[in-house]
Amino acid sequence: MVNINNDEPIRVVVTGAAGQIAYSLISMIANGDVFGKEQSVILHLLDILPAMGVLEGVCMEIDDLALPLVKGYVKTIEPEVAFKDVDAAFLVGAMPRREGMERKDLLSANVKIFKVQGEALDKYAKKDVKVLVVGNPANTNALICSFYAPSIPKENFTAMTRLDQNRAQxxxxxxxxxxxxxxxNVTIWGNHSSTQFPDVYNAKVELSGKSNGVYSSINDSEWLENDFIKTIQTRGAAVIQARKMSSAMSAAKAAVDHMHDWWLGTPEGTWVSMGVLSDGSYGVPKDLIFSMPVSISKKQWKIVEGLKITDFAKSKLDLTAKELLEEKEEAMAVCNA
Known part of the structure; x- marks a missing residue:
């Protein structure tokens, strides 16, 4: 019999809680897939007023799941309620890019959203809160959210590139x-966009009981440096074309994977990809939220150092860094307006 921790449930906020991704995500959090099968939770569910009817239905389903780890839930349109005393945050809600929308318009709309959420985190959340930004443009949204929450360590704000890692694996x-x-040990470098660089140069694969390099096992550099990269970079668009809706089930699973590893750690000798604050490692400009290989212990991530970066890889890192610098500049111009 599982020993449920009834005494100290953790508080977990999900924004965009009436949306597609959250619909899959909430059940996985409630079932113990993120924080462990003995960790009880109180769910804080935030969305906008027009979505409250749908969110009511989601809460009915939470009741009907009858999961012992759920010690309660709060549904709200108020950030001060949603972020009160939370231990972990899944920031799923964001302004999606609509047809004909310029990137600067998208960034401007999202600055407004993540300013409000950053300020609420700063004022109401626990100071060691772990924040995962899922809503796109995730890297720059995470940067803006951190900017407006100066009392929370910048290391506590991350962006999700785990979906890209899962796709590449x-x-x-x-x-x-x-x-x-x-x-x-597949690595996603840079932005969660079509400039990201899925890198398997340092990755390993176990075949017939032996650990081998992925590059040598595939033995097709033409495919690895062309079709493979393009497939991962454009996978989201391909899903939309096939499904007529964006990735939801796989995005929710990736959010679970990201927060699970952040909370519980990575196995010795392995790493995962997370959008984290750059410190200049691998020649990446400082103070960008840039996807890097990280190992995690005691809820603290650390950039994996010393990986081989080929000239080909360096050119890809430079390209995605350039895009992130442009996004940062545009977003900060809105912040300072």
Whole structure:
């Protein structure tokens, strides 16, 4: 029998809680997939007023799941209620890019959203809150959120590139006709956008009981440096074209993976990809939220140092860094307006 921690539930906020991604995400949080099968939770569910009817239905389903780890929930349109005393935050809600919308318009709309949420985190959340930004443009949204929450360590704000990592691992596993769990240490560098760089130069795959390099196992640099990269960079658009809606189930699973590893740690010798505050490692400009390889222990991430960066990889890192610098500049101009 599982020993449920009834005494100290943690408080977890999900924004955009009536949306598609949250619909999959909430049930996984409630089931213990993120924080462990013995950790009880109180869910804080935030959305806008027009979504409250749908959110009421979501809460009815939370009741009907009858999960012992759920010690309560709060549904609200008020940031001060949603972020009160939270231990972890999934910032899913964001302004989506609509047809004909310029990137600067998208950034401007999201600055307003993440300013409000950053200020609420700063004022009401626990100071060690772990913040995962899922809503796009995730990297720059995380940067803005951190900017407006100066009392919370900048290391506590991250952006999700785990979906890209999961996509890349899956593509490699399919190519090698093996299980996805056999593929380790795939790295996503940079922005969660079409400039991201999925890098398997340092990745390993277990085949026939032996650990081998992915590059040598696939033995097709043409595919690895062209079709593979393009497939991962454009996978979100391909899903939309096929499904007529954006990735939701896989995005929710990636958010679970990201926060689970942040909360509980990564196995020795392995790393995962997270959008984190850059410190100048690998020649990346400082103070960008940039996807890096990180290992995690005791809820603290650390950039994995000393990985081989080829000239090809360096050119890709420079490209995605340039885009993030432009996004930062545009977003900060809105902040300072």
């Amino acid at each position: 899956s593509a490699i596993a399919k190519r090698l006709n093996t299980c996805v769990s056999s593929v380790k």
